[in-house]
Amino acid sequence: MKLLRPASNSAAPIPLHTVVLAGLLGLLGLLGGSAAAEAKLRVVSSLQDFASIAGAVAGDRVETYALAKGYQDPHFVDAKPSFVLQLSRADLLIVAGLELEIGYLPPLIDQSRNVKIHPGNPGYLDASIGCDILQRPTGVVTRAMGDVHPYGNPHYWTDPENGRVIARAIAARLAELDPSGRDAYAKGLAAFEQRLTAKEREWSAKMAPYAGLHVVTFHESWPNFAKHFKLVIVGTIEPKPGIPPTPSHTLEIINLILAQKIPLILIEPYFDSKTPNYIAGKTGAVVLTFYPSVGGISAIKDYFGLFDYDVDALVAAMKARKGA
Amino acid sequence: MSDLDGRARIRNAGSSREPSPARTARWLTRSLAILALVASSPAARAQSSQPQGDAGAPDAAALRQEITALKQAYEQRLAELEKRIATLEAANAAAGAAAPVPAAGAETPGAPGGGGSQTSNYFNPSVSVIGNFLGVAGKNHVATLPTAALRESELGLQAVVDPYMRADFFISFGEHDVSVEEGFATFTSLSGGLLAKVGRMRAGFGKINTLHLHVLPWPDEPLTVVNLLGGEEGWIGTGVSVARLFPLPGDTFSEATVQVFEGTAAGLFEAKKRSDLAYNGHYRVFRDLTESTNLDLGLSYGVGHNGTTDSALTRLEGTDFTLRWKPLQHGNYRSASLRGEVIRSRRDQPGGRQTAVGWFLSGEYQLAKRWFVGARLEAAERAADAARRDTGQAMTLTFWPSEFSQLRGELRRRHYSLRDTANELLLQLQFAIGAHGAHPF
Numbered sequence: 001m002k003l004l005r006p007a008s009n010s011a012a013p014i015p016l017h018t019v020v021l022a023g024l025l026g027l028l029g030l031l032g033g034s035a036a037a038e039a040k041l042r043v044v045s046s047l048q049d050f051a052s053i054a055g056a057v058a059g060d061r062v063e064t065y066a067l068a069k070g071y072q073d074p075h076f077v078d079a080k081p082s083f084v085l086q087l088s089r090a091d092l093l094i095v096a097g098l099e100l101e102i103g104y105l106p107p108l109i110d111q112s113r114n115v116k117i118h119p120g121n122p123g124y125l126d127a128s129i130g131c132d133i134l135q136r137p138t139g140v141v142t143r144a145m146g147d148v149h150p151y152g153n154p155h156y157w158t159d160p161e162n163g164r165v166i167a168r169a170i171a172a173r174l175a176e177l178d179p180s181g182r183d184a185y186a187k188g189l190a191a192f193e194q195r196l197t198a199k200e201r202e203w204s205a206k207m208a209p210y211a212g213l214h215v216v217t218f219h220e221s222w223p224n225f226a227k228h229f230k231l232v233i234v235g236t237i238e239p240k241p242g243i244p245p246t247p248s249h250t251l252e253i254i255n256l257i258l259a260q261k262i263p264l265i266l267i268e269p270y271f272d273s274k275t276p277n278y279i280a281g282k283t284g285a286v287v288l289t290f291y292p293s294v295g296g297i298s299a300i301k302d303y304f305g306l307f308d309y310d311v312d313a314l315v316a317a318m319k320a321r322k323g324a
Numbered sequence: 325m326s327d328l329d330g331r332a333r334i335r336n337a338g339s340s341r342e343p344s345p346a347r348t349a350r351w352l353t354r355s356l357a358i359l360a361l362v363a364s365s366p367a368a369r370a371q372s373s374q375p376q377g378d379a380g381a382p383d384a385a386a387l388r389q390e391i392t393a394l395k396q397a398y399e400q401r402l403a404e405l406e407k408r409i410a411t412l413e414a415a416n417a418a419a420g421a422a423a424p425v426p427a428a429g430a431e432t433p434g435a436p437g438g439g440g441s442q443t444s445n446y447f448n449p450s451v452s453v454i455g456n457f458l459g460v461a462g463k464n465h466v467a468t469l470p471t472a473a474l475r476e477s478e479l480g481l482q483a484v485v486d487p488y489m490r491a492d493f494f495i496s497f498g499e500h501d502v503s504v505e506e507g508f509a510t511f512t513s514l515s516g517g518l519l520a521k522v523g524r525m526r527a528g529f530g531k532i533n534t535l536h537l538h539v540l541p542w543p544d545e546p547l548t549v550v551n552l553l554g555g556e557e558g559w560i561g562t563g564v565s566v567a568r569l570f571p572l573p574g575d576t577f578s579e580a581t582v583q584v585f586e587g588t589a590a591g592l593f594e595a596k597k598r599s600d601l602a603y604n605g606h607y608r609v610f611r612d613l614t615e616s617t618n619l620d621l622g623l624s625y626g627v628g629h630n631g632t633t634d635s636a637l638t639r640l641e642g643t644d645f646t647l648r649w650k651p652l653q654h655g656n657y658r659s660a661s662l663r664g665e666v667i668r669s670r671r672d673q674p675g676g677r678q679t680a681v682g683w684f685l686s687g688e689y690q691l692a693k694r695w696f697v698g699a700r701l702e703a704a705e706r707a708a709d710a711a712r713r714d715t716g717q718a719m720t721l722t723f724w725p726s727e728f729s730q731l732r733g734e735l736r737r738r739h740y741s742l743r744d745t746a747n748e749l750l751l752q753l754q755f756a757i758g759a760h761g762a763h764p765f
Binding site (some may be wrong): 071072080084102104111115269 | 517576610612648652
């Protein structure tokens, strides 16, 4: 036990490397000074959605950068060294958490040389905290169940109420990192929330006729959206999360759609539409590309635009079906 | 709660949890003195240089007395604490009538890892094991791989050490032996764009040498590594590595790494003296050419004593490139990569310097979400005998049932110098359990 008490051991080398690095620090002092003069906080997020919310709350007090593009599968982002550069300059890193970024972000954070954004420090914000997280496994979890997330479904930002929670968390964190902007962030948050409330009313009104609608989705990306807008997801084209469609499961889905007269198959923009189209051909259901993130298509420019687009697309698809 | 506090206090009665250095030091000194006395007493007894013959006896008696005194003191404190616990429990029971108290051992909401006293597991490292099974068919008289082997079981243990560093261990189990493939601390909070690693690590020479066997795009190491970097294992060094970022205009990543290792690396370097060290320098540039295409370039230089004479050096120079294409939207289904590496080894040895050159060129194309095909061309002279040149061609087909398992077949033809040609089929199954590692890039 005594050997493993690092507290006393690690205390010794700190002054040593501090001394060694003092020269370098001095050299970099000028650089640091000029960065401070810029005054804009650099916010890097794993998803465009968080960047959009941060931008809405903070306006031009921050500069945002999202690692994953909205049309990219957020589970499979490459750990590119160019991201190391972005992270090395970040004041705040916003992540979805729930192990969504586990395949690429941890090594990038380690290589960033930026201790501010290490987990546990104020520059690291896990946006899932406080959000309504669904599908938290309660029983045994094994990878026989596919690519399950043991902490719950990480696609939670598709519920606009979770967007509100995220905005509050971002505003609070920005105020902590940049106290001089506290009022601006509070004002930005109030405006965001006010607009969100109005928008939620608008979206809910549009979706009201379809409450209880049964749909099939490709991946388990939509439980939060479905909960908020009262859709019922009855099946997924993937037999298990992350496992591509199999003939037998596809047949099951075809039978399910026929039996329940399911009108819509929702598919994320980054999945292969071959199987959904095949199923649609067999059943008459409509395949609708549904965007889970800001930037999924150029028309979706911000977090409000995300729901504007998806809600309108669903309503239009249902109306077209009825008209046909 | 009261019970927990009581126990904590009892356990810490001697080694106060409060950081009172003077008290800790005193206690430590006393314990050490007691230990030293206990350890030395039989020896002291055996020595008869003391005038009274049995010189150890008075010491031992004193010690026994001290221990008895200590025991009494502790028993007293224990009794005291037990009394206090009983009082508190009684108080709790009384309070319980008004407000229910959570049962002992009940989980604190939101506390991961469960019970309050079981925190010792919380900081355990992420654990993963990757099995690498290789079956081989065909004839090869030079590199004789067994028909079937669990070639490697790699145990990964990774965690943050403290606010200053993290630690990564990769223990490589063969079927009959174990080695530390890597085990290092990374100092993640240095300033000045520095990242330092201390320990045992794969040398940052080129690209392939830095990769673990299980993330290679083939089931085997290319000839450049086998012939010029010391054999199948490649160059692994024990020492210090420091890397610094030098960002270039246009968001171009550039990083320079300097590594100083102990002078012996299996099959490559051999130190005759402690001051014979091995050095490696690597410069890497990475740039996104477009959103879906990126280019990775590297230059490497390594040098170390090869042990053939007192001053004989082996100098290594290398250049590597990786060109990747992965459309962001459909990258789960289509991607391609082209990579190549050229290495030159200049090895001083009795009889003159051997200058050996090797290269490989390899491509991989993703056919579907889980299917990849690949091809590799390679040629390398042998470091100690550059007149002997081996060449090879290989084709691979890889199927990933899931992110955590991989089946790969490789048809490999290698022409070894002295006109020996080997045609082989390598079948590999890799499977990973435990913590989800980062995807290779």
